[in-house]
Amino acid sequence: MTQPGGHVVEPGPRPSLAVRGSTQRYPVRRIYCIGRNYLAHIREMGEADERDPPIFFQKPGDALVEEGRPLPYPSATQDYQYEAELVVAIGSAGLGIPLAQALDHVYGYAIGLDMTRRDLQRAAAKAGHPWENGKAFDHSAPCGEVVPAALCGHPSKGALTLSVNGQPRQKTDLSQLIWNVPEIIANLSLLYRLMPGDLIYTGTPDGVGPVVPGDVIEARIEGLGAFRAQVGEPLPAGAA
Ligand code: MN
Numbered sequence: 062m063t064q065p066g067g068h069v070v071e072p073g074p075r076p077s078l079a080v081r082g083s084t085q086r087y088p089v090r091r092i093y094c095i096g097r098n099y100l101a102h103i104r105e106m107g108e109a110d111e112r113d114p115p116i117f118f119q120k121p122g123d124a125l126v127e128e129g130r131p132l133p134y135p136s137a138t139q140d141y142q143y144e145a146e147l148v149v150a151i152g153s154a155g156l157g158i159p160l161a162q163a164l165d166h167v168y169g170y171a172i173g174l175d176m177t178r179r180d181l182q183r184a185a186a187k188a189g190h191p192w193e194n195g196k197a198f199d200h201s202a203p204c205g206e207v208v209p210a211a212l213c214g215h216p217s218k219g220a221l222t223l224s225v226n227g228q229p230r231q232k233t234d235l236s237q238l239i240w241n242v243p244e245i246i247a248n249l250s251l252l253y254r255l256m257p258g259d260l261i262y263t264g265t266p267d268g269v270g271p272v273v274p275g276d277v278i279e280a281r282i283e284g285l286g287a288f289r290a291q292v293g294e295p296l297p298a299g300a301a
Contacts, residue, residue, distance in 0.1 A: 076125040078150075078171065079206040087150055087168065087207040090258035092120040093249060094146075094175055094196070098239050098264025105267045108186060115240050115264065117249060118192055120175075124202040125260075128288055134274050134295045135198050138178035141292075143272055144265035145223035145231050145280035147216070148173035149242055150207045151261070156254040163243035164215050166255060172280050172288035173204040175262050179271070204260065205280075205288035217241060219283030221266065225276050233266035235282070240264075 077086040096116045097103050103111055126132055135141055152168025175196070182195025216235055223231035240248065245263060249255065272278060274294045281287045 073123070076122050078125070078127060078204060080169070081206050081208045082212060083209075088258045089122045089125055089260060090256055091122055091253075092124065092202050092260045092262065093253070094118050094120060094262040095240065095245060095264040098245075099233060099237055099266040100239065101233070101237070101267035102265055102269065105269070115245075117252065118196055120197045120202045120262075124197065124199060126200050126203040126290070128203075128205050128290065131293050132176075132200055132203055132290045133293045135176075135178060135200065136295065136298075137194070138180055140178065140180040140271055141273075142177045142179045142269050143223060143225070143230070143278050144175040144177060144269050145221060146173050146175050146262045146265050147221060147235060147242075147282055147285075148204055149245070149261040149263060151246075151255050151259040152257055154254060154256050155246075155250050158246055158250040158255070160243050160247045163246035164210075166246060167210050167215065167242070168257070169207045169209040169211075170213055170216060170282075170285055171205045171207045171260070172282050172285055173202065173260070173262050174278060174280060174288070174290060175265060176201045176203065177269075179269075202260075202262070203288070203290045205286070208285050213284050215242065216282070216284050221280075221282050223268070223278065223280045225270075225272060225278055227277075227279075230270055231266055231268035231280075237266065238263060
């Protein structure tokens with residue numbers, strides 16, 4: 062049977078995020094992430110050489126979870142962890158973007174959670190395998206509304222915090238980023254042509270830890286506001 066639009070199976074919607082101050086939405090293409098971008102987190106993980114530069118990895122765009130949507134506890138893990146991060150929303154395309162022009166390619170900013178199956182990530186790292194199973198799973202990229210830079214400017218300092226059930230767990234300042242936002246854009250655009258709709262999760266500070274069903278995670282970034290998510294029950298095995 063032919064589907065509307067000429068696809069042989071249902072293509073599904075393109076993920077998108079709400080935009081503060083607008084009825085229009087921000088369409089999401091790719092989700093890039095930075096690993097090892099706060100020294101205190103490198104130290105708590107205890108795996109990398111502190112002098113190693115930050116690294117890039119990706120999550121699928123449809124791993125996005127908007128505020129207020131279900132965040133099911135993922136399959137195949139016993140150690141599901143939060144990571145609060147500043148998220149950059151790219152507004153215009155660029156390959157090899159010069160540092161001085163990097164911020165011109167930013168549409169806005171958001172608060173995101175780089176949800177992680179830490180046990181699978183650690184096992185992959187130990188075996189020298191890619192991180193996908195630990196990082197790029199379904200529902201692994203909760204993200205709040207996009208705040209246009211026209212409203213919030215380009216935050217380079219200010220508090221980033223995360224609490225679980227009201228208990229403080231992560232606290233840093235954006236000025237502690239090893240690669241700041243322009244440096245991230247300049248470096249990432251040497252590897253990939255950045256496009257409108259690309260999100261960049263900029264890395265997490267120390268204080269990461271596990272959550273279980275029922276936990277309420279709240280991340281805050283000075284100048285952007287707050288993002289909340291409640292961990293749900295696992296999806297039933299055999300579900301569509
Ligand atoms: Mn992260």
